[in-house]
Amino acid sequence: MAQYKCFKCSKPISSKMLEKRFVCPHCGSKIFYKPRMQIVKIKAE
Numbered sequence: 001m002a003q004y005k006c007f008k009c010s011k012p013i014s015s016k017m018l019e020k021r022f023v024c025p026h027c028g029s030k031i032f033y034k035p036r037m038q039i040v041k042i043k044a045e
């Protein structure tokens, strides 16, 4: 299951909550990111 994180309050938000309204239920922010994307980092060798 896809899970997002709010960019403002950094609280986890499930994709189901965003299906109804694409707004953070905690702070009303509309900016989200996937935590997994942050794990992927390009390392310079």
Ligand SMILES: [Zn+2]
Binding pocket: 006, 007, 008, 009, 010, 011, 024, 025, 026, 027, 028, 029
């Ligand atoms: Zn929020």
